[in-house]
Amino acid sequence: MKKTAPYSFRKLMNDIHLWLGLASGIILFLVCLSGTILTFEHEIKDFFADDFIVEKTPNKETISGLVTALKVADMGFVTGVTIAADEEEPYVFNVKKDLKERRGSKVLVNPFSSEIQTVKKTSADAFLLSMFKLHRWLLLDIKIGRPIVGVATIIFLIISLSGIVLWFPKKLKWRNIKQGFKIKTKANWKRINHDLHNTLGFYACIFLIIMGVTGLCWSFEGYKDGLGNLIGAEIFNRSSPKFDLEKNPGNKVISVDEAIEIANKTLAYKGDLSVTFPTKKSNYYSFRKTNEANFSPVTSDRLYVALSGEILAADYFKDKPLNVQFASLIKPIHTGDIYGLFSKIIYFLVCLIATSLPVTGTIIWINKMKKTKKVK
Incomplete structure (x- = not known):
């Protein structure tokens, strides 16, 4: 009588990868497809404007x-x-x-x-809004769709990690390992499909894990707060500093043009400058300026100027602790804006690969099922 092979760790990883992939495939396909399109959201809007x-x-x-x-x-x-x-x-x-x-x-x-x-x-705005809603909550009610996408993202992280384990061959020899780095384009379509899933998934995996880890901040409030506690900095901190503005010597009030001149002298470099005008709640000028020479086009310095012209505070991004910098960059890290066009192209290709993985993975499973029936 033929002995049954023991249930190994690799078999466990294979089952986790397979069944979680099949269970969440359609959701992951929709989320990744919409994410691929949203990578160039601003460029698409500008093109149709x-x-x-x-x-x-x-x-x-x-x-x-x-x-x-x-x-x-x-x-x-x-x-x-x-x-x-x-x-x-x-x-x-x-x-x-x-x-x-x-x-x-x-x-x-x-x-x-x-x-x-x-x-x-424009019609592009309406289309991209639909893609945004699809990406974030599957076009469902927010309270229903958001946790579904969150759970699917957790599953995707598990699939990605199990996929890394399965990428390594049973016999860890360089001859076997190097086969996982390339796609045999001259092989039959089944082998090409397998290589597209195995090889492209491996190359994209680290980026997909980064997207998943950061993406969960939008799905679960507890996760966002927990990650913030872990790194020691609040994520999505949109609060403004509070200043004691009761005293204004001589009741001097500068114009917005004078305030902008002060900002450009203080933040003395070339870059886009955004100004938020004073309100009853925040009775001062708030500036945000992006330095064109920075490593990232999304990092910016902040400046706060009182109505009297006094500089209340200057907040330079480079002077912030690393954990605070990371917390403020969660969104551009997730969307691919972090390094401008260069990172957007990489994220676009990675999302395109991620969109294909549920398809190629399902085809691999169907082929194995057919093979098993023939053997029986």
């Missing part, structure tokens, strides 16, 4: 003058502006019809001609 040409002239309007022009045009309450480093780019003003609005809308203004153009929603 209306053109707004800015020609540089000797006469340049002040920010105060442009704010007045927006008020005259009945655009609403102006809450801030972003000034690009490139002088031939329009200013992007944030406006709200009602101050209770969370984000408001954007208005483009030519700083040389005072021409105003409202940023209109």
Whole structure:
């Protein structure tokens, strides 16, 4: 009588990889597909947006003058502006019809001609919003879809780790290991499909684990807080510092243009500058500036200027502790914005591979089932 082979650790990893993959395949396919598209979300929006040409002239309007022009045009309450480093780019003003609005809308203004153009929603915006909802909660109600995506992400992490174990051959010889680094394009389609799953999955695995570990911060509040406690820094910390602004010598109040001049002298480098105007809650100017020479296009320095012109605080990204830097970069690490176009291309390819893995894995399983039936 033929002896049954013992249930090995490798067999356990194979079963975990197989059955969890089959159980979550369709969800992971949808999440990864939408993630692939969202990698170039901003580029897609810019491509379909209306053109707004800015020609540089000797006469340049002040920010105060442009704010007045927006008020005259009945655009609403102006809450801030972003000034690009490139002088031939329009200013992007944030406006709200009602101050209770969370984000408001954007208005483009030519700083040389005072021409105003409202940023209109396009079909691309509607499509990308659908992709965002699909990626985050499968187009379901948030309370239902978010935990489903979260559980699928945990499963994906387990699949990825078990996949690394299965990638290594039973006999750890270099001749066997190096086969896992390449795809035999001259083999039959079944072998090519196997190599696409095995080899591409191995190359993409480290990035997929990074995406999964960071992505769970949006699915589970407890996980986000736990990860923040682990690294010793709050994740998604959007709070602003509090200052004692009761004393204002001489009741001096500077204009927004003067405040911007102070910001550019303090943050003396080339880069995009965003200004948040004073409010009743935060009665000071808040600046965020991105240094074009930085390793990452998403790292920025913060500056806070009182209405009197006094610099309240300067918060430089490079001076922050590493754990605080990491916590503030969770989102760009997850989306691929961390190194600009270079990392976006890598993430796009990785997400494309991740989208294919449930398909190639299912085909491998079907082929094995057919083979088993033939043997029987």
